[in-house]
Amino acid sequence: MHELVHLLLAVTEPQALLTALTAHTHEHLQRLGASDCALVLRRRNQPALTAGSSPALARVVEKRLADDDDDLATALDRARTAARLGLPSTWASGIAWGAQAGLLVVPANAGPTARAALAIIGRVPADPDHRRALLAGIGRVRNEASGVLRLAVRLADSEEIAQHRALAMQSRTIIDMAVGVIMAQNRCSADEAFDVLRRASNNRNIKLREVAADLVQRVHPNLPQTVFTE
Numbered sequence: 248m249h250e251l252v253h254l255l256l257a258v259t260e261p262q263a264l265l266t267a268l269t270a271h272t273h274e275h276l277q278r279l280g281a282s283d284c285a286l287v288l289r290r291r292n293q294p295a296l297t298a299g300s301s302p303a304l305a306r307v308v309e310k311r312l313a314d315d316d317d318d319l320a321t322a323l324d325r326a327r328t329a330a331r332l333g334l335p336s337t338w339a340s341g342i343a344w345g346a347q348a349g350l351l352v353v354p355a356n357a358g359p360t361a362r363a364a365l366a367i368i369g370r371v372p373a374d375p376d377h378r379r380a381l382l383a384g385i386g387r388v389r390n391e392a393s394g395v396l397r398l399a400v401r402l403a404d405s406e407e408i409a410q411h412r413a414l415a416m417q418s419r420t421i422i423d424m425a426v427g428v429i430m431a432q433n434r435c436s437a438d439e440a441f442d443v444l445r446r447a448s449n450n451r452n453i454k455l456r457e458v459a460a461d462l463v464q465r466v467h468p469n470l471p472q473t474v475f476t477e
Contacts, residue, residue, distance in 0.1 A: 261288070264399050266298040272365065272392050273300035279384040281369035282344055286392065287312060289323060290361040290400060307340050308366060322354040322364035332371055344368055353389050357396040360404055365389050418456040425459035428466055 258264045269286045276284050285299040285308040295312055299305030311319055316337070318329035331350040338350055349371040355363035367385060372378045422444070429440035444462075448455040 259402065261290075261399065261403055262296050262298070264395075265296050268392055268395055269298040269300055272388055275388050275391075276367060276369075276385065279381050279388075280372070281367050281381075281385070282348065283368045285366045286355070286396075287319065287323065287364045287366070288357060288361060288396060288400075289363070290357075290403065303340075304366075304368065307338055310340070311337065318350065318352045319364060319366070322352045322366075323362045326354045326362075328353045334368060338368070347371065351385065353385065355389055355396060356393040358400045361396070361400040363393070363396050365392060418459075421456055421463055422459045425462045428462055 258267050265286055265288055269284065272286065273281075273284050283300045283304045285297060285304050287295060287297050287308060289295040297305060297308045297312060299308055308319075314337075318331070318335075318338075321327050321329040329350075329352040334344060334348040334350050339348075347370045348368055351367045351369075353365050353367075355365050357363035365385075365388075372381055422441075425444055426437055426440040429435065429443050430437060433440065433443070435443075444455065444459060448458045451458065
């Protein structure tokens with residue numbers, strides 16, 4: 248687990264992190280007999296991210312995701328495991344994984360604002376005890392990956408919230424300055440000036456901030472920047 252914590256600290260960009268986590272997961276799954284694996288991460292209001300232990304599998308997963316693959320949907324949308332004793336032709340895609348290869352897609356807990364899945368391709372053991380041991384090992388690897396994904400999603404969500412707040416503060420600054428310009432030009436109250444700004448926004452079908460920015464730029468070419476200090 249310490250390796251995964253260091254991974255999370257070293258790589259913060261979501262796609263790069265998913266790629267590194269997939270490589271780490273594949274390394275551990277290979278010891279259990281799995282051939283290839285892929286991770287899919289779908290955050291709220293964000294495009295899905297995918298990463299594969301091989302370029303070929305990465306392309307297959309992207310295609311299956313675009314085609315609303317039922318096995319991926321089972322894990323991502325219904326939080327259930329999908330297992331195939333034989334590898335579906337839509338997943339094989341001409342890649343030689345072997346006649347005995349099977350497919351396992353398990354959901355991964357990425358937190359309340361995201362969904363994730365781990366897809367594994369490998370030989371299905373004929374021996375029941377070996378199969379149970381393999382599934383237990385896969386469960387442990389999946390749980391470790393889930394912990395990293397939860398932390399990564401939480402960090403990404405926090406960063407986006409901070410960015411949205413900064414943008415909102417910047418917008419508020421511009422609007423307040425525009426209101427001040429209108430008050431000075433028309434000798435009116437702040438409420439009356441804001442109403443003028445709002446009507447201009449509605450009439451021109453342009454966002455209030457853009458109308459305000461246009462007005463402020465006429466007075467001062469360089470828009471003010473809100474500075475945040477810790």
